[in-house]
Amino acid sequence: xxxxxxxxxxxxxxxxxxxxxxxxxxxxxxxxxxxxxxxxxxxxxxxxxxxxxxxxxxxxxxxxxxxxxxxxxxxxxxxxxxxxxxxxxxxxxxxxxxxxxxxxxxxxxxxxxxxxxxxxxxxxxxxxxxxxxxxxxxxxxxxxxxxxxxxxxxxxxxxxxxxxxxxxxxxxxxxxxxxxxxxxxxxxxxxxxxxxxxxxxxxxxxxxxxxxxxxxxx
Amino acid sequence: xxxxxxxxxxxxxxxxxxxxxxxxxxxxxxxxxxxxxxxxxxxxxxxxxxxxxxxxxxxxxxxxxxxxxxxxxxxxxxxxxxxxxxxxxxxxxxxxxxxxxxxxxxxxxxxxxxxxxxxxxxxxxxxxxxxxxxxxxxxxxxxxxxxxxxxxxxxxxxxxxxxxxxxxxxxxxxxxxxxxxxxxxxxxxxxxxxxxxxxxxxxxxxxxxxxxxxxxxxxxxxxxxxxxxxxxxxxxxxxxxxxxxxxxxxxxxxxxxxxxxxxxxxxxxxxxxxxxxxxxxxxxxxxxxxxxxxxxxxxxxxxxxxxxxxxxxxxxxxxxxxxxxxxxxxxxxxxxxxxxxxxxxxxxxxxxxxxxxxxxxxxxxxxxxxxxxxxxxxxxxxxxxxxxxxxxxxxxxxxxxxxxxxxxxxxxxxxxxxxxxx
Numbered sequence: 001x002x003x004x005x006x007x008x009x010x011x012x013x014x015x016x017x018x019x020x021x022x023x024x025x026x027x028x029x030x031x032x033x034x035x036x037x038x039x040x041x042x043x044x045x046x047x048x049x050x051x052x053x054x055x056x057x058x059x060x061x062x063x064x065x066x067x068x069x070x071x072x073x074x075x076x077x078x079x080x081x082x083x084x085x086x087x088x089x090x091x092x093x094x095x096x097x098x099x100x101x102x103x104x105x106x107x108x109x110x111x112x113x114x115x116x117x118x119x120x121x122x123x124x125x126x127x128x129x130x131x132x133x134x135x136x137x138x139x140x141x142x143x144x145x146x147x148x149x150x151x152x153x154x155x156x157x158x159x160x161x162x163x164x165x166x167x168x169x170x171x172x173x174x175x176x177x178x179x180x181x182x183x184x185x186x187x188x189x190x191x192x193x194x195x196x197x198x199x200x201x202x203x204x205x206x207x208x209x210x211x212x213x214x215x216x217x218x
Numbered sequence: 219x220x221x222x223x224x225x226x227x228x229x230x231x232x233x234x235x236x237x238x239x240x241x242x243x244x245x246x247x248x249x250x251x252x253x254x255x256x257x258x259x260x261x262x263x264x265x266x267x268x269x270x271x272x273x274x275x276x277x278x279x280x281x282x283x284x285x286x287x288x289x290x291x292x293x294x295x296x297x298x299x300x301x302x303x304x305x306x307x308x309x310x311x312x313x314x315x316x317x318x319x320x321x322x323x324x325x326x327x328x329x330x331x332x333x334x335x336x337x338x339x340x341x342x343x344x345x346x347x348x349x350x351x352x353x354x355x356x357x358x359x360x361x362x363x364x365x366x367x368x369x370x371x372x373x374x375x376x377x378x379x380x381x382x383x384x385x386x387x388x389x390x391x392x393x394x395x396x397x398x399x400x401x402x403x404x405x406x407x408x409x410x411x412x413x414x415x416x417x418x419x420x421x422x423x424x425x426x427x428x429x430x431x432x433x434x435x436x437x438x439x440x441x442x443x444x445x446x447x448x449x450x451x452x453x454x455x456x457x458x459x460x461x462x463x464x465x466x467x468x469x470x471x472x473x474x475x476x477x478x479x480x481x482x483x484x485x486x487x488x489x490x491x492x493x494x495x496x497x498x499x500x501x502x503x504x505x506x507x508x509x510x511x512x513x514x515x516x517x518x519x520x521x522x523x524x525x526x527x528x529x530x531x532x533x534x535x536x537x538x539x540x541x542x543x544x545x546x547x548x549x550x551x552x553x554x555x556x557x558x559x560x561x562x563x564x565x566x567x568x569x570x571x572x573x574x575x576x577x578x579x580x581x582x583x584x585x586x587x588x589x590x591x592x593x594x595x596x597x598x599x600x601x602x603x604x605x606x607x608x609x610x611x612x613x614x615x616x617x618x619x620x621x622x623x624x625x626x627x628x629x630x631x632x633x634x635x636x637x638x639x640x
Contacts (some may be wrong), residue, residue, distance in 0.1 A: 025409030196556030202636035
């Protein structure tokens, strides 16, 4: 832009911006954001409903939208195709050997579903869904997780009435309070008896790249 | 200059054949010729012919002999390379700085190719004046230069259930350490005027994942930066070009790349990357959230499975890295016998806050198997724990924040392997 200052000015005028006043800040840098600009980018939604747009959508519409836009990766019932993320089920598995973390089993807030589906899904076509469509898909994801009936319709008005079951099971970071052994004086000599014995080798699993292994990264 | 001398591959082949022939001749003639190393006795091409001119590589490349030093990916980890990760080749690096082209990558919607002329940073919410900045505006603020590590909270996450991947690149390679040039976030926020009710900041990226994280305002005002250079040059696209957030000592996911927006609010947002992901599930089914700080950690980078000892017994250098999200590294201890006895390692190179530190231990290897471990102690007195100590509290399903002590078994031949020992 700096190489073509006049072009920048024309573009700015074309966009209906007034000659930008300098900021009121101590360095006078930047320019005030217009309300329309803020509205265009301010898409986030919070658990208390702040950020939710007008709109509504029900399980039935959601099912159709989901089949067309989401099922190819996440499976017809949110069970996932291949290694794409699982979206439904897993209730009661958080203490199991292999927990399945889904919207129904793990996520604390419904607002996160609305926010994330709108900002990032469908994968590769982010922010392509309308508000009503996101409400409908969110309703359908609740249905897939057995949290609402098939005639449920989600809207901004009733959004806060839906709570996800795992909400109470999150707590703030307490590592330094509960894992106080990390402040013990470290042992320097004869810290363990006997000779070292190998209890596990990565070579046995043999999943170092080019191998086909089990495991996950989130 | 002949065409051949412009082709390093061809000249290397010629040299190899030449030296083999010379070796044969040497044997046949016996004592008639000077005895010794053909690398000394025979003049190589690079001594007898001219090399390439100055403009052969306008942007310089490593030696062709270093072509194996690259980031690598673990394809089975994720469904799609667009939402995946690759790993820094720690076993090949030394000092404390990670070269830009080797910094591991993790993105959730691919690498955004942002046009710097179209880049905007918007700051709004609980501020006196919501402002928009261009890149040019950003560069008119006073700048600072800081070296910080960035570690993904899932680094070593595949090792919770036990030794799984044979290579420090894969077990510990989701970290890099570079010098950032940028603007303290405090200065930028002051330009907008923070309202007293503003307790949290949402940072958002411009990529196809529109990555968001909630950050407490104390941290934003403490040491966060908006950076536009790494190691002196523009950020690489995969590291958030043209500008990213720097959140020193805290998990890498929060260092939002392709930064486009900062919103000030009175509560956290509880977005997907701080609920579904980056929360740490404990054995009783509860989960820790907002586990932002990266605990003190260290690892021996050489020898390691990808960097065996090839010289046999005798003088040997052990080296590795240590870091802490809470400060500097005060000491690193090394054990050759699986944690029975420990010796303080030699720290060398600059010691910066929330930066990688480099350590060495030089010794005479007697050729007997080694059970190598390292243990970092940071400036708060935090001592890197064993993996078993962590598992005793956290179980094996918490994915993130595995900073347990790593063991490499080195056999009589110098080959190294990822193991766990009792």
